[in-house]
Amino acid sequence: MTDTTLAARGVALDLLRDVLRKSVPFDDAFDAHPDLAGLEPRDRGFVRVLVATVLRRLGQIDELIQACLAKPGLPKAAIHDMLRLGTAQLVFLNTPAHAAVDTAVELAAARNCAPYKGLINAVLRRVGREGIALAAQQDAGRLNTPDWMWLSWRTAYGTAKARGIVEAHLHEAPLDLTAKADPSSWAGRLDATVLPTGTLRRASGGSVTELPGFDAGGWWVQDLAASLPAKLFGDLRGKRVFDLCAAPGGKTAQLVAQGARVVALDRSAKRLERVTENLKRLDLEAELVATDAATWEPGELADAVLLDAPCSATGAIRRHPDILRVKTPDDIAKLAKAQGRLLARALDLVRPGGTLIYCTCSIQPEEGEAQITRLLARDNRMERWPVKPAELGGLSELINEKGEVRSLPGMLSELGGIDGFFVARLRRRP
The missing domain is CATH 3.40.50.150 (Vaccinia Virus protein VP39)
Known part of the structure; x- marks a missing residue:
């Protein structure tokens, strides 16, 4: 893995933390990240797509991670986010399995999380083998939508239109x-x-x-x-x-x-x-x-x-x-x-x-x-x-x-x- 590849994954990890744990709007976090300017345009584009995919598919991704863990319960936040980034690449972005897994493991080492390299490797290799088939069986629209939003839309517009809303959210707009x-x-x-x-x-x-x-x-x-x-x-x-x-x-x-x-x-x-x-x-x-x-x-x-x-x-x-x-x-x-x-x-x-x-x-x-x-x-x-x-x-x-x-x-x-x-x-x- 090149230094540029590792840097891009590191930026993605930071952005995911800022959105999920600090409630910073993604565009604001993206524009403010100090390391983005040092990335090539292609890598900046990849970072945006990767983080947006995790945010769009978070419910599915977390369910897939849970299914592929040897024991119930989720790891600490930073490791969880690394698994999320790896799962998004394996299941939704068609990243080659060896690349997605290796970059996640190297990112753990670079972020002082070396003791978790084995866990990340094992979970993502299982996601690579089983994730796409498992995702095909998920209720994607509902899983990715917070309960309060789903209930508000179902109450306002009925179940059929609410279903149309959440399924439309699975796809990037033109x-x-x-x-x-x-x-x-x-x-x-x-x-x-x-x-x-x-x-x-x-x-x-x-x-x-x-x-x-x-x-x-x-x-x-x-x-x-x-x-x-x-x-x-x-x-x-x-x-x-x-x-x-x-x-x-x-x-x-x-x-x-x-x-x-x-x-x-x-x-x-x-x-x-x-x-x-x-x-x-x-x-x-x-x-x-x-x-x-x-x-x-x-x-x-x-x-x-x-x-x-x-x-x-x-x-x-x-x-x-x-x-x-x-x-x-x-x-x-x-x-x-x-x-x-x-x-x-x-x-x-x-x-x-x-x-x-x-x-x-x-x-x-x-x-x-x-x-x-x-x-x-x-x-x-x-x-x-x-x-x-x-x-x-x-x-x-x-x-x-x-x-x-x-x-x-x-x-x-x-x-x-x-x-x-x-x-x-x-x-x-x-």
Whole structure:
């Protein structure tokens, strides 16, 4: 095993520890790791795929490890994580058995865990012999989903849709792009398909920054579901629009490209730096304000307000499997309270006759449908403005009985799926 190979596995071990035992979001832990810069791009890509696979398949992996242990009970945390990394390679990433086992054993020695080399070798060799057959018999979707999430989705959507959600999470999402203009012409250059809503979709993998048109600012990365809210305002040319909680800026870019005069807010000045970078690359302009939207006082009201509220992001698990491991029911309750405050404030920022769109990338009803129900019950200044199928390229299954957009992982499987998202469009009464 080369020093580079050992270093990559070491980084993966650190990242797994940070996510599982420190509840650090995977992207944050990945970006902050001091040894990543020293790895080749191929090794960095392998680290990301390896850790994401463990997080996505953790329930299955732990059951397989338990089945292959000579005695019941799991070893100490660091050894357990080494076994998880080895099992993911053997069962789900098609790594040659000798490579996966040898690297795990050498990693134990390098991390002062030499007394456990025999255990790691024995367990992983058995996983290599029996793991794929055992995995084929597992209830993968259910095993990899925390009980509280499964129960919440089954209660909200029924068993069949909950099953569709957890099975969709087993697979990495495709790469979706929003073109600044003329998506059809970009489709050929990017080897992408144009979806009914105009989103470009291509297979995941590879470096986004090396794709045609990135440096020229012809498009930006944005999931199909995330692209829908900004499309629902109608004609925005010359209109004043507030984009609350704007980072990382995909929806800001959409609004500007549609001709709006956009004021984009975010509490984090650091996150707004990313919005600035994205807009500069795309040659688009907006006024950026680092402030708390809940207390911000503008000089005048807006024709339209977009509130993409901070949420649990349980709709984006296909792209961020660490959400399965770091979110808790307490997080949902806290976020729901913050969303309610932001939504009440957003209403006050819309001029009479103007439009408010509220959205979250969550599949928890507390963060979506329930927020709108409570708002309309306590404030008669707003009314629903139902979304029509034609506004979504004919994708009527994404619209619920109240005219809100409710997408779930498991929907649109014939097109490659979609993230979970909620969108409500409201109009302030004259």
